[in-house]
Amino acid sequence: MRRRTRIAAVTAALLITAGAAGSATASGQGPRQQHRHEAAALTGTAKLYRSAGDDITFSFDAHLAAGDTKNPGAATGTFRFSHYLHGKGAWARAKVDCLVTGGEVAVVSGVITDSDLPGAEGRRVGVTVQDLGRHDRLGYSWAATKDLGPRNLPKCVSSAPFEKVRQGTGDFHVVPWRPAL
Incomplete structure (x- = not known):
């Protein structure tokens, strides 16, 4: 029985x-059809690793609709970043104006719409993310400048993903862009 x-x-x-x-x-x-309504996407939040103990966080909610596959400048969404050390620092929020992805890498740019950093609003910034599972990496357009970089930064421009994400915090997810070439 x-x-x-x-x-x-x-x-x-x-x-x-x-x-x-x-x-x-x-x-x-x-x-295989999970993201068929999107041509590309970048989502998630992570903190960067810095040996000095800086508190640096990046969050993304960027999407390119399937109907806009040939126009990465039609991407929508927002991203936010902050950097604090010993109680001093700033944050900013940007409206996405371009998103290009390829495999595990995404480059997103946007214009800062809100920030507590003087002079930041209205400036375009770019960020690059490499989605490596638990070992994500990140780079940003102002990597080699003293401030947020050039005021005339083109859309979808950033640096290589040279920063490491703090262990246990990375959950970036990149949906690869596959335009018909």
């Missing part, structure tokens, strides 16, 4: 699993 009960339980579990998988496939939400 125990054997029959086990077989019935396993069969029921398999049928439930198959039904759930069939529903996901029928609704177009299978693993």
Whole structure:
């Protein structure tokens, strides 16, 4: 009797699993079609690692709709970053104006719309993210400048992802852009 009960339980579990998988496939939400409504995306939040103990955080919610595949300048969303050390620092929020992704790398730019850093509002900045799972990396357009960089920075311009994300904080996710070439 125990054997029959086990077989019935396993069969029921398999049928439930198959039904759930069939529903996901029928609704177009299978693993390969998960992001078919987007041409590209960059999402997530992480803190950067600095040996001096700086508190640096970057958050992204940037998307390029499938209908805009040929126009990365039509990307929408926001990103935010902050940098504090010993209670001093600043934060900024930017409106996305360009998003280009390739494989695990994304470059996003935006114009700062709100900040407590004097002179930051209205400036375009760019950020590069490398989505490496638990070891994400990040770079930014002002990496080699004293302030936020040139006032006439073009869209989708940034530096190589040279910064390391603090262990346990990286959850960046890049949806690769695949324009028809």
